[in-house]
Amino acid sequence: MDVRETPVSAFLDQRPGTSGLRKKVAVFRQPGYVEAFVQSLFDALPEAVGGGVAGQTLVLGGDGRFFNDRVIQTIIRMAAANGVARLLVGRGGLLSTPAVSAIIREHQAFGGIVLSASHNPGGPDGDFGIKYNVANGGPAPEKITEAVFARSKAIAAYRTTDAADLPLDTLGATRLGAMEVAVIDPVADYAALMERIFDFDRLRDLFRGGFRLRFDAMNAVTGPYAREIFERRLGASAGAAINAVPLPDFGGLHPDPNPLHAADLIAALAAPDAPDFGAASDGDGDRNMVVARAAGIGGGAIGPSDSLAILAANAHLIPWFKDGLPGVARSMPTSRAVDRVAKSLGIDCFETPTGWKFFGNLLDAGRIALCGEESAGTSSNHIREKDGVWAVLFWLNILAVRGEPASAIVASHWARYGRDFYLRHDYEAIETERANRLIDGLRRRLPDLPGQRFGDFEISACDDFAYTDPVDGSASARQGVRVDFAEGARAVYRLSGTGTEGATLRVYLERFAPDPAGHAVPAAEALAPLAAAAAALADIAGITGRDAPSVVV
């Protein structure tokens, strides 16, 4: 095999964000763009993690979106030219993000590459992304992503080889030069892991008893996982998994599992013949939305922050957690519902910056075993990524053991712990300069804000969230502006690190309501005064020119 050093000029925009490098497909399609980034990654690893990919095993797969098939082949050739010994590739180029994490751990691989822009839209006009995961199965920490970015600014050539595309549709091993390429079943290792975590006998009984699930894979990567696990192994009725064939354009759907983009699922769970439980996941299968049959308090979509709290409170019902949890963690903007559960369990609760990479050390050190984000991500120490299908199985296992409808479990959780009303307002594609001005302005005003009133709310404390990792001491500053109000409410402002167009301002709103008498109110209504106060405080309309958010979830 001839290794070819191909000159390339550096692209200066290859800084990975919250979750890998994410750009418009058109950006990734520039000649040399993928190659420059992947070579920067390979070049940066020896110093950043103490060893390079030569002689190692890597895992490779993606969510099947447009361009996945081309980039897979590019990376296969580059991996061979960079001396990778063994490459595990998902059949058809498909692997969900949680499956990559599971496979890295199961096969003690050096790392893995996931091709996905996650919940961002796909297709030629949509988004593409490349993420790197390290040997613990988790997203590369900032130290590595920054080293890759630094390298990408100086890269001058990449290594590849002239070889035809490899067929990826049949399982088995082939070679490219000295590298073994093993085409693996994308689902097998992952499904086996799920069987070790949950009570599959009990779940089979649940479905045998007529329980009806509707799982919407949104034409993204989880279809094959859902068919195998829910339908084949657990006996859910055929067709319980819908939109279950991964499509390059996601069939025109936007695979972001929230009440807005999975509106059909919400409607199905509100219909007279509704299934017992609904769920959906995102492009790469790491997010989940769970939906209770709509029936009074607790019915409908279960907010991700509530879901995390409820999973924590019920974790002892799952075989994997029968001895309880050492601790839990949530990203900073996630509601404080799980904090109250941790308090009542007498365990630690950590608050980390947004992005799954910040949970890795806590999980590795055994300080936590369950964690989540308000953005529909939940997972545990079974892997080092968030995990959509796992979260659905967790809920099903709780439902099977408790024998109550999901809505009743939500309502009784609120009655016991209080309800944290929660909403996120996104202002998408605003001019970057205006977005930065808004956040900088808030930062500057921080010292003067305590004591000021906005509408019904008085600011009791505020800061720009900074985090020091309790395990390795690494520090991350400027992670979002937190504003606490004396009335048990909170607003958080931060800019998205996954958007691909201008800037996205996220405003996270929450208010604690201890009294069950107030729990029936819809969140939008309960939070309207807080939303107005938060918008006024930051002068969102004045600075961005937007008088309403583009997305409310």
Ligand code: VG1
């Ligand atoms: C968003 C979410 C964050 C999540 C990230 C990746 O980041 O807020 O919680 O970890 O997406 O999720 P940001 O920076 O845009 O707010 V996924 O499913 O895209 O891998």
Ligand code: CO
């Ligand atoms: Co995702």
